[in-house]
Amino acid sequence: MEVKIIDIGEDYVRLVIKGEGHTYLNLLQHYLVEDEDVIVARYNIPHPLIGEPEIYIKTSGVDPLEAVKRANEKIIAACNTLLEQL
Template identity: 30%
Template structure:
């Protein structure tokens, strides 16, 4: 994965993400939408054959977009870990 910050302002960040598709970016977008400080979040993929996308986040006045993005990414990781735990428990019960 390659990251390049294109715009960095007090209330927003836009970055170019290389080597990732809709799977990761959609998960991050969903987590950012759930964050209390986020006003706007999303991503664009200019063309399916292109290996880059743009990820952006805008936060409420006085809030830090980097902090909101980091917390949103942490939330996404926690959601995946919760899924894996429940999946593994379900598989173990199925075997019994």
């Protein structure tokens, strides 16, 4: 996975996440939306074969990259819980 910052401000970020599809981006969006500091989290994949997935996050003033980090930590925790149950 390669992450590229397209645009960033104090309360928003637009990222391109190469090598990922709906599976990861939908999961990331899910955990971002659950975060009280996140106002908007949406992603778009222009074309499934040649498009670069892009995600936009807007927060209520919190560093948007921190929100992404927290969401990824929750994804890791959920995966670890699942692995423990197997």
